[in-house]
Amino acid sequence: MRYFIVLSAVLVIAVLALATLTAPNRAALNAESKAWEEFHPLHYASYLKNEQVFSDRHPEYPPKLYSYVDHYPGLQIIWDGIAFSKDYNKPRGHVWSVVDTEASLRLKPGAVCYACKSAVAANLYLDDIAGWETVSWDEAAASGDFSNPVGCIDCHDPLSHERRISRTFLTDALSEQEIDQDFIENNFKSLLCAQCHVEYYFKPGGSLEVTLPWDNGFSSEDILYYYENYVMPDGTVGFTDFHNPTAAVDLIKIQHPEFEMFKAGGTNPHDRIGMSCVDCHMPMMPQNSVEIRSHWWTSPLRHVEESCSSCHTNTAQIQAQTKAIQNEIKEKQGAILELLAQAGLAIQDAELEGVDSLLLEEARGYFQKAVFYWDFVAAENSYGFHNPTEARKAFDQSKEYALQILDLFN
């Protein structure tokens, strides 16, 4: 009996030693997602689905992605002064993030643009590497160092494979807001996406650090309040992204605030019942006939059964209701953009006609708010679905300010 135990123990140790010797080296895992395939072939296969480009999103692909600029002429006026008026495409899957950024004509202030496009940035943040953000864009792009798109290491620790947040600007924003641990735990899965699917700005003063405007909360009003009261390094008050020559006013450009829209105002029914981005965008799905957590980040309407039917049993009905919300928002988006364009041109005309400068000042103040509220919905990628109440509210505000401008000059 004793011999048997000893023999078994020796055997177990031998097997363990062999396993250790032959085990693939987890520590070698890095920003290249292909290297993770060895450990998780099904998840990697699911991830590769992100290569698909769909004609319902990008009807002229290949080679052309859907360009907002081609379809919304009003963008020439509100984004006059920033290259969003020339180059502004709909997104596509995560594996394209680096290619699409490098191809974009928009001004890139530095390597910091890779912060949410390249998996390489995960380690730069976790290792607290200082100053990489300000390396010139051309130098960073030419180096090839950032060529790995959004991937495993953005959300998983390479050793334990546990999920963790790599973008420390997110944890910084949460701790500065003194958000309690409960919020972080309850929203952890959504926060994995909020590493990138958020509105941000580059800290003025030269460092270009990515910063989130969250001190006052997540709603459009909270974020506008933050920017309007921002104290710049030179002591002036108010943060803006660019100068718009048509209306002769400085404006903010919002970037994809999916997380904020989802959380804003407690008015999103899915947030209210504690759902996360992962519940709809990463449901359990068959991959090579095995059920796994999907790593294909796409429209959940491509897999309504898996994403929605656990609660909405009538999938045709819920799909129709979703489309109805989106169509309403799309229609408003187009109509209000036309009002904004008219308002911008009205300010320009008024200036040429020599209208009183106080009146012009007032109109420009309204223009800043009108454009901000419109963009908070337009730059969010769900056409209002993530929070219909907040989307409608922001559009109402935008419309009201635009009409006030037109009233001023009539």
Ligand code: HEC
């Ligand atoms: C955007 C964040 C994100 C990225 C990128 C990502 N994952 Fe995940 N992964 C998740 C989330 C979230 C879950 C689990 C969801 C749940 O079970 O609630 C998960 C689950 C997993 C699991 C199941 C085991 C577990 O921890 O529950 C594996 C294996 C996995 N991921 C591998 C990968 C691989 C391989 C890659 C790269 C090809 C990758 N992931 C990229 C977020 C991500």
Ligand code: HEC
């Ligand atoms: C490290 C940054 C990063 C993280 C983390 C991240 N994303 Fe993304 N996501 C992007 C970028 C960048 C794009 C646009 C890529 C492009 O257009 O080339 C994108 C695009 C998308 C798209 C659009 C795909 C399409 O085909 O239109 C969806 C959906 C999406 N992400 C969902 C998620 C979800 C859900 C999470 C969290 C589980 C998440 N993302 C986490 C950066 C990220």
Ligand code: HEC
């Ligand atoms: C209740 C389900 C649900 C939840 C939860 C959810 N989404 Fe969505 N998401 C959708 C639907 C539906 C769409 C619209 C897809 C379409 O237009 O075809 C969408 C669209 C998107 C898009 C644009 C996709 C595209 O094809 O262009 C992105 C990006 C995105 N969501 C990210 C997120 C993030 C980040 C979160 C968490 C903060 C989140 N979603 C939470 C259902 C959900």
Ligand code: HEC
């Ligand atoms: C975990 C349960 C759950 C899942 C999964 C879920 N929903 Fe919902 N959904 C709800 C609840 C609860 C409400 C609020 C119902 C009410 O107010 O009557 C809701 C409301 C809605 C509404 C009405 C929103 C409004 O404000 O008018 C739409 C549209 C919707 N869901 C679409 C979807 C879609 C599309 C999916 C999948 C991508 C999905 N839901 C997944 C629980 C869920």
